[in-house]
Amino acid sequence: MIRRLPTLEDVAREAGVSRATVSRVINGVRNVDPDIQSAVRDAVARTGYSPNRAARSLVTRRAETIALVVSGAGEPEGEKGSFAARMLADPFFGRVAGGVIDFLRPRSMHPVLMFADSEATRAEVVAYLRQGSADGALVVSTHAEDPLPELLAEAALPCVLFARPARPVPVSYVDLAHADGGRLAAEHLLARGCRRLATVTGPLDVPAGQDRLAGFRDALARRGHPYIPIAEGGFTYDSGAAAMARLLAEHPQIDGVFVANDLMAQGACEVLREGGRRVPEDVAVVGFDDSSAALACRPTLTTVRQPMEEMAGTMAQLLQEHIEGARTEPTSVIFEPELVVRASA
């Protein structure tokens, strides 16, 4: 019995052929005699061989690994925990990661999880890719002005973003037609009879926040509602609750509100309830994303669905094409949102 792990050489000897032949069989290259093929396979089984990834990567120059990176600004470590912990607790990230993984798994690939929220950690991401530890990156930015996409683009490293960057950068991305989502929300609220509308927006320095608001406003303006009170939130539960409270204090007559994501909508519903408003009887609420928060919320949220798993899958697909060189130009793929009607509006 050999004490080290079996190598190609061992298998070759066992099968009575050369290393090259074993390699061909393993990699499914044609032009190998069927008899020899099965002899090799037997030898592989007998020796319990499995190819050494490092050795293979060294010559193919492929890590067969991709990085899933969550990139944010360097926020203070709140009591909600580290950046990584906060992101992992966010249902939005969960759906994106799930979509990526479901695309990768059938291909026997597994993502490396990275969190970047400082210059040092961003540099680490770039270094990781440069040294060939991963072939490309899927990046989810949580903030406007995130410098990572540019760093990656400058280094000519394959990457695909989830959502359009705030400033133009020559990289591929997948995104949602956020404005259409805002319109959907406006039309639904109007259709159910709401007349005193307001909105809790996302951060107004990121495209998703801006576009959802723009679409909502635009649809309302076209129906004769030129002015809508707004309160800006930060896509978190707490910020949604706080924004709702402000709105309620200044405009107690509100009968319908569009909240730019589900997590904030959950916070808003809570504030509404504490303020003695029934949802949807007194105030109808429409959320955004259709994340797990939409179902966890009481009442369950009527929301604008973002097909995140699909978007994430496409993102991974695009990255693979870039890595393989099948696609060289930056590409964007935009998905359409869909209204999901539940109890809150």
Place this chain on the structure above:
Amino acid sequence: MIRRLPTLEDVAREAGVSRATVSRVINGVRNVDPDIQSAVRDAVARTGYSPNRAARSLVTRRAETIALVVSGAGEPEGEKGSFAARMLADPFFGRVAGGVIDFLRPRSMHPVLMFADSEATRAEVVAYLRQGSADGALVVSTHAEDPLPELLAEAALPCVLFARPARPVPVSYVDLAHADGGRLAAEHLLARGCRRLATVTGPLDVPAGQDRLAGFRDALARRGHPYIPIAEGGFTYDSGAAAMARLLAEHPQIDGVFVANDLMAQGACEVLREGGRRVPEDVAVVGFDDSSAALACRPTLTTVRQPMEEMAGTMAQLLQEHIEGARTEPTSVIFEPELVVRASA
């Protein structure tokens, strides 16, 4: 300008020294003249060199990567999405992953995320480690009778489990003194005056479910409460709601309930509210975990805190020791729970 990435050779030439010397500087090996050190560093900066991971791994036999694997039984793909998506949405997993990442990050390591819920995917995990793609595995099992720990142990692959396996396996693990947690819950409920207690348990085929129940029962028995109605749940929101409904139907007089995790407690609170019970005035509720669900729940949950980030950090630490050979025998580290009093009890 060279078109390929710079190699050690390039840096050596640039600095006028040998490859070995550059390697020494890069790896911080002593016995290098300070002048030469800085000359090398300059050359590294000038060439923009970064070491090729595959080449290094090939000779060091270290991937400098660990796998974070979530292992479950092959459940049908419910409408809640794939296995990966479900796990990612679970606040329990989020805290574990966050803890692992926070341990790894300062060490410039990044975990590879793997999900195993079938024989094929479990084999993939084993193969991944065997081929040296990762040096070890951190495994979180979601089910009793998970065969993965045994597979890993048999292959002598470094791994550490989160929670004691249902059947004894010679591997290291971190865990909580679950029974003590159950006791804490019982004492708190009794102390606040509850006399008609009940409990929603976790799955009774896993140690965590059994032990929490045993501790709860034990503490009550010692105080003269020999019989407690129970309803078994599956650690999910829905199962908690369903179990609570059963309990309420059969024992409408209940005035206090210990629910074996926060997610189920959230579901239980919802059922209680729908059933016209005020929490905690009519029925006090104590959860378990102190996950994000505890804060999201209305009222906020009084719960038994599991220091998961710390446990996860220790798990990663143990794995590193095993990988480095500093630790060879299976080890267990048990943490103590703590009661966190909030609004629900």
Place this chain on the structure above:
DNA sequence: TTGAAAGCGCTAACAC
């Protein structure tokens, strides 16, 4: 269709 041989970029003896 198969084999021989040349590296991929790096580390680690070993020699100086």
Place this chain on the structure above:
DNA sequence: GTGTTAGCGCTTTCAA
């Protein structure tokens, strides 16, 4: 304290 050299295990021309 530094350089020389021998591989690590694999893929891939190039010949046969």
